[in-house]
Amino acid sequence: EEQLLQSGAEVIQPGESLKISCKASGYSFTKYWIGWVRQLPGKGLEWMGMIFPGDSDTQYSPSFEGQVTMSVDKSINTAYLRWPSLRPSDTAHYYCAMHIGNYAIKAWGQGTSVTVS
Amino acid sequence: QPALTQPRSVSGSFGQSVIIPCTGSNSDIGGYNYVSWYQQRPGAAPRLLVYDVSTRPSGVPSRFSGSKSGNTASLTISGLQAADEATYYCSSYAGINTLLIFGRGTTLTVL
Numbered sequence A: 001e002e003q004l005l006q007s008g009a010e011v012i013q014p015g016e017s018l019k020i021s022c023k024a025s026g027y028s029f030t031k032y033w034i035g036w037v038r039q040l041p042g043k044g045l046e047w048m049g050m051i052f053p054g055d056s057d058t059q060y061s062p063s064f065e066g067q068v069t070m071s072v073d074k075s076i077n078t079a080y081l082r083w084p085s086l087r088p089s090d091t092a093h094y095y096c097a098m099h100i101g102n103y104a105i106k107a108w109g110q111g112t113s114v115t116v117s
Numbered sequence B: 001q002p003a004l005t006q007p008r009s010v011s012g013s014f015g016q017s018v019i020i021p022c023t024g025s026n027s028d029i030g031g032y033n034y035v036s037w038y039q040q041r042p043g044a045a046p047r048l049l050v051y052d053v054s055t056r057p058s059g060v061p062s063r064f065s066g067s068k069s070g071n072t073a074s075l076t077i078s079g080l081q082a083a084d085e086a087t088y089y090c091s092s093y094a095g096i097n098t099l100l101i102f103g104r105g106t107t108l109t110v111l
Helices: none
Strands: A003-006 A010-012 A018-025 A034-039 A045-052 A057-060 A069-073 A078-083 A092-100 A104-108 A112-116 B009-012 B018-023 B035-040 B047-050 B064-069 B072-077 B086-093 B100-102 B106-110
Touching (some): A003 A104, A018 A092, A034 A104, A104 B047, B009 B018, B018 B106, B035 B064
Parallel strands (some): B009 B106
Antiparallel strands (some): A034 A045, A069 A078, B064 B072, B086 B100
């Protein structure tokens, strides 16, 4: 069974950088795109983009292009989402997700809460 | 960020059926058969219910079914149960520039 285990909650000051992680297990990590989804407090889901672990090809949503960087370390089946400089408006839950086929998301991480304050 | 249109809330009686619509455009729902539906309970991660408009992953009850007509996709939940109370999100591929968009979510109340 596919599982995605995300790093723990973060409380960060504005202007600081942050990298959160997502460790995959139960499937072939390099064969499926890993996406990231933001959920602002009390709000809906927003797709940020995705990365293909096989060759680190990335596709960003226009709304998040240039704001974050996605990367992977194939040796440890882990994907990362990095911000160079956080703002209070980045306070949200962030989910990593395993994409299948036509952009559907089959498996989700448990989410990482990021608080910028 | 652009979003598909969903009603903010719907309700249905225990044991009855409810339909949740998701409206987009020719650039997303109407242009591709790549609509998915997710269930999110409070405090939990979303769960995939339907993909490619009407395909259910293994383990999802047949009470959940998806369909599409023109620019509107729909999720039908039959035999409503208390456990179905959750927020439901649709998503669709939206072309090579936007890629993937979600609906704003519909909260289901079982009466």
